[in-house]
Amino acid sequence: MNAHWLERLNALLFRLRHVWAVGSFSLGLASYFLVERQPWLAAVLTAVLVATWLVLITENIWLRRFRGTPMEQVAQGALKLMLQGVHQEAFFFSLPFVVLQWSGGAEYFLFTGLVVAGALVSIIDPLYFRLAGHRAWYFGFHAWALFVALLVLLPLI
Template sequence: MISPINLMHKTIAFMQRWPGLMAVLAFAGGVASYILVERKESLAQLIAVFLLLSWLWLLLDNWLRERIEQRFGIVLSPILVRFALQTVHQESLFFALPFFLAVTSWHHGQAAFTILIIFCALVSVVDPLYYKKLAPHRTLFVVFHAFALFVVLLIVLPVLMQLTTSQSMAAALGIAVLLSLPSLGAIMPGGRWWRVPFLLCLLTILSAGLWQLRSWVPPAAMRLNAITLSHEMDYEQRKPGDSISQVNSYDLQQQGLYSFTAVTVPRGLNEQIFHVWLHNGKEVDRIKLNITGVSSSGYRAWSHKLNFPANAEGKWQVEVVTESEQLIGLARFTVTVAAPAPQLQADF
């Protein structure tokens, strides 16, 4: 009979021969969970629970290894621990990737965040990069570790705890930074009175900097199904009229514009979003809307703007953002000069 330790070592050897297998499985799990989240299937929640448990095991690694050795006399090799750490990173990054690919606005700074996830996911798969370039550099490895945790928390918190996108963003940032504190402590020299205050200041500055860049983080739990700008709205059918991309200033002043959006969020989740109207890059209005999680068709909501400036000509856009300024999507339109009214000529 094969002992558990031998079985684990054989499993590690197999995975090392096929390093991309775990990444493929994690990515497939992310795609499946992304689809199932919209239908509130329990499998999506189970996947999220599994990821959180794997991170909990990782954080309690030293304590668990000591308890296992004391109780069962089994010594877990550093190779096993190192492999487990790499596996958790792969699971987290590849699991989260489908969520971010589906909601990223590629013409926005969000593209940089999603590309960073792709890069980190590839690093976690390529052993020469992970073990020879990343792992030996303690500071860089801690940042990589915290980033992977931050990314996966952005996915699982809305699903498991029904936190809004803004709440999930703040909680994920706080948890990732706080759980990195023990690892950061190993970087600092010991026995100095200023060590703890310095670390606290460092974490505060890091958190503040990341929060300022929060608009670059795609709202992974939300998806914009549709956005339409129109002069008309069918209130009974909850459908907009014909979409427009250009309007003259006279029609704009007389009729105004409806901004219609259909946003998908997990069932049971209540969100607050904003329609932000910008004229030539400057914000001129912000309209608050409340949405709730429904089926894949999305929660349909709209705002009707009638108050436009007298000199409304130029480039306009309507951004759909969360409370934490994370961009969900946008639409653009152009306002042209109104055609002069025809003059009547009298006959004498």
């Protein structure tokens, strides 16, 4: 009975995947324009980024409990959606600070371009979930989000 309910929930979420994409894109843009960039929010975002890094590192350990059950796909999908939200917040919180510190130069242009690219990948679901399918690239993307956010957040704290 429980497995049937989870299969129906998973099928419903899969059918609504396009709505998730539009919602994800809207939330990413809203976080850029609506978030007040204050020190207390920087501290919260820093703590969340470090906690999600620990979740990502220990993912295999706690997902083993769900392996072979219908909950396995739901748990992996929920983890990827949670991390996508964290990546969006990290990039879009940091982006105004990175742009405002523009100093010219090719190095800074490359750095800013990589931050913008990370922000775009985090809000474009097909790109993000293709990236999430490759574990090494996904770890690298999370490390990039963490580095950019900490570069901006630590001075604010």
